[in-house]
Amino acid sequence: MPTVETVRGTVDVSALGRTLMHEHVFVLAAEHVQNYGAAAWWDEEERVQDAVAKLRAAVAKGITTIVDPTVWGLGRYIPRVQRIAEQVPELNIVVATGLYSYDEVPHQYEHRGPGLLVDMPEPMVEDFTRDIVEGIAGTGVKAAFLKCVVEAKGLTPGVERIARAVARTHRETGAPITVHTSSPAQAGRLAVDLFAKEGVDLSKVVIGHAGDTNDLDYLMELADTGAILGMDRFGLDVYNSTPDRVRTIAALCERGYADRMVLSHDASCFIDYWAGAHDQVRSTMPNWQFEHISDEVLPALRELGVSDAQLDQMLVGNPRRYFTRGI
Ligand SMILES: [Zn+2]
DSSP: OOEEEETTEEEEGGGOOSEESSOEEEEOOHHHIIIIITTTTOOHHHHHHHHHHHHHHHHHTTOOEEEEOOOBTTTOOHHHHHHHHHHOTTOEEEEEEEBOOSSSOOHHHHTEETTSSEEOSOHHHHHHHHHHHTOSTTSOOOOOEEEEEEOTTOSOHHHHHHHHHHHHHHHHHOOOEEEEEOTTTTTHHHHHHHHHHTTOOGGGEEEETGGGOOOHHHHHHHHTTTOEEEEOOTTOTTTSOHHHHHHHHHHHHHTTOGGGEEEOOOOEEEEGGGGGGHHHHHHTOTTOSTTHIIIIIHHHHHHTTOOHHHHHIIIIIHHHHHHSTTO
């Protein structure tokens, strides 16, 4: 039986169950916390306990796996996620490797690589591969998938270098890919084109944030390549409202695309973008949390004619297929 790596170790893909395919435990930059957070808005113990409570609440709603694409650029720190995972044993947490940048590569990679000051094979491929094959930073936790970005700026030299490194690591390890995209800029098209040229198996690519648009032609064009649409920002109404997101998914189900969509919120237990104003900002977006899909979205989809079998496909079947190597 195929297996997938999680924070607590290897599990059978059939054990993933109801899976939210794009959530963050924490989005939290170490430099931000060390310099400005520790004495002000960041209380480690309080936030860890808060995360445990939020994830237990998701489990109580029937969620058994979250897939967390927090990589470099979003503040990945596995030991903290391990502490939380230990306290929510009913939940699988799947973690990623890769790089989150809308434009340039971080300086730590800028001068190292083929033909650069430190002339060497692409160090990103080496680092991503180590995370997948050996584990992340001595924690023993292995990344199960790769993450990169193609945003409104398109394929800048930095974005392209990262995406090619992700594609190569996918080819060499078989790990699937999630790419954050800007749907208003239709950047998913650029991502799919580049991955196709790089020999990526497009059925192993989630086009992240595809659900921010209701343009069915664009979405069907992407899905027709074999890629999976990330309908993954439920509750982030500033980009697209829940009723519109629901209508778009129902329309795609009707057209036979239930096997090309996954569901999620892109929520986090804590995100440091708002620092001390975090809880205040979050209160203005009450549905941007891990229970919204279970509580409101699934009933709304059923009301528009989406069947239980189609919901299962999006929540269980598609995640399982995505994480099954070699099919
Ligand atoms: Zn995200």
